[in-house]
Amino acid sequence: RAANTGVSAFIDPHGRIVQHTALFERALLVYDLPLRDTKEGYTFYVRFGDWLANACWMSLLGIVAVAFWRQRTGRKNDGENF
Numbered sequence: 001r002a003a004n005t006g007v008s009a010f011i012d013p014h015g016r017i018v019q020h021t022a023l024f025e026r027a028l029l030v031y032d033l034p035l036r037d038t039k040e041g042y043t044f045y046v047r048f049g050d051w052l053a054n055a056c057w058m059s060l061l062g063i064v065a066v067a068f069w070r071q072r073t074g075r076k077n078d079g080e081n082f
Helices: 044-048 051-073
Strands: 009-011 017-020
Touching: none
Parallel strands: none
Antiparallel strands: 009 017
16 A cells, blocks of 8 residues: 555565555655566456456346347236246
8 A cells, every 4th residue: 555644565465564664654665576477376357357347248238138129029028938
């Protein structure tokens, strides 16, 4: 977290605090952040990208299209057609 008046810190991928400043302390922190070169430890979003969001949008679009089509044709699902 970096803030004008709060604590700033570097936190490693395992959640350990590597360097930090105290509250209201004016300081400059410098730390070399390693790049990950394997897919191990990547977040879900980094691994799979926007496919989940796109699938949700496409599902919503399909539901709206079916509802619109049923309304236009006068077809209703009243539970009798199984």
